[in-house]
Amino acid sequence: MSDDLSNLAWQRPTPAQPTVLERPRRITDVCGQEDATRDIQAFLEDALDPARPKLRCRTLLLSGGAGIGKTTIARILGNIALCWNPTEGHQACGTCAICKAFQENPPRGIDDYFEISAAEYSGVHAMSHLVALMRRAPLGRFKVGFADEAHRASRTGKDALLKDLEEPSPYAIYILATTEPDKLGAALLSRCHHVRLRPPSMTDRLHFLRRRCEVGWGLPPETYEPAALERLAVRVGANYRELAAALDRCITAGPLTTDTVDRLFPNPLAACLCSAEALLDNDLSGAISALVEAPGTPDEKRAAMQSLLLGLSLAGVRGVVTPYDPLSDVPLERRQALVARFDARRPQSVSLATYLEDCARFWGASR
Ligand SMILES: Nc1ncnc2c1ncn2[C@@H]1O[C@H](COP(=O)(O)OP(=O)(O)OP(=O)(O)O)[C@@H](O)[C@H]1O
Ligand SMILES: [Mg+2]
Ligand SMILES: [Zn+2]
Secondary structure, three states, X not given: OOHHHHOOOOOOOOOOOHHHHOOOOOHHHOOXXXXXXXXXXXXXXXXXXXXXXXXXXXXXXXEOOOOOOHHHHHHHHHHHHHOOOOEOOOXXXXXXXXXXXXXXXXXXXXXXXXXXXXXXXXXHHHHHHHXXXXXOOOOOXXXXXXXXXXXXXXXXXXXXXXHHHHOOOOOEEEEEEEOOHHHHOXXXXXXXXXXXXXXXOXXXXXXXXXXXXXXXXXXXXXHOOHHHHHHHHHHHOOOHHHHHHHHHHHHHHOOOOHHXXXXXXXXXXXXXXXXXXXXXXXXXXXXXXXXXXXXXXXXXXXXXXXXXXXXXXXXXXXXXXXXXXXXXXXXXXXXXXXXXXXXXXXXXXOOXXXXXXXXXXXXXXXX
C-alpha cells in the first residue's frame, strides 16, 4: 500500500450519483457486450417494424453466465419496445410513465409487460398464464413477455411456451433469459434469435470497477489504488453483480487499497502455496490441513490450484510475471524458491505440476 493512501483518513464516501450504482437503464450503459448489443439492436429494428413479415423471429434468447446482464438487458428491451416516445435509433425516452415504471426493480404495473422468473414459478400454470396474457390484444403497439431463468421451467411449461412461439400473435415479443440454453430443448431454441452474452474480460471488469468508483461513488482516482481494483477483478471473477458488491464492501470498509482487498477477499492461492511449502518441509499433516482448511468450495479450490500452477510455472520457471497476476501479492523470490525446491527433488519426489494436478483431482473427487 502506498504511504499516501495509508495515511489517508478514510472518509466513507456517499454516492455522488446514486442512480449510477443501480442496474444500467440504457443499452449504452451495459458494459462489455458490444457484439451482443449490436445483434440485439438488429433484432429490435426487426421486431419493432410494423411492416415486418409475420414469419420473422420475435423471440430473443439471452444466454450467458450469472451476473453479466441478461435480466438487465431484457428489461431495457422491454422498456424500449413499450416506451411512449421512443427516440431515434430505438432509445427509450426516460421520462414517460412506462420508462418511470421500468426504473423499479422489478418493474411493476406496466400494461403490456409481463415478467416471470421460472426459478420461482416453474410449473405449466405460470407459463400458460404468461402465454394467455400475451395473447390478449395490447393496449399499445406491442406486448412483451419476459421469461427469466427459462431453463428452470418444467417440461410442460416449456411446451406451453413453445406452442405460442409456433403461432405468435403479431404484437407479441418474447424474451427468454437463461444461464443454460442447452436445457431449453432444440425445438424452443430453433424458435429464438439467440444472443450469447460473453463473460467480462479483465479489461471489462476494470472498466466497470473504475466507473463504479469514479462515477457511482464519486471517488477521484488519486483516492484509491488502481492495484486494488486489479486484485478485486482477479479474485471476484467474471460477474458484474459480485464485482459491484465486492467493491462496495471495500469502499465501505475503506480505504480502497490492496490491503483492504486482501483483508476482505483473501487470496485463495495462499493456502495452496502454504500446503506446497509444508510438503517440501516433509510436514505432510501441515500440507493436508492447509488444503482442507482453505476457504472456498471445491470448485474454487480447483480453480485456485490451477491458477497457482499457471502462476508458478510462468513466474518461477520462465521468469514471466503476467499482467493481473493472481500471485501478485506473493514475492517473486518466494515463488521461484518453491519451484526450485520442487525441481531439485525430482525425480525421487514428485514434480510441482504433478503435485498440483493431484491436489486438483483430490478436490474434484471430494465434492
Ligand atoms: N453488462 C453489465 N454492465 C453493467 N452492469 C452490469 C452488467 N451485467 C450485470 N451488471 C450489474 O449486475 C447486476 C446483475 O445483473 P443481471 O441481473 O442483469 O445479471 P444476470 O445475467 O441476469 O444474472 P443471473 O444469471 O444471476 O440472473 C445488475 O444490477 C448490474 O448492476
Ligand atoms: Mg437474471
Ligand atoms: Zn419512455
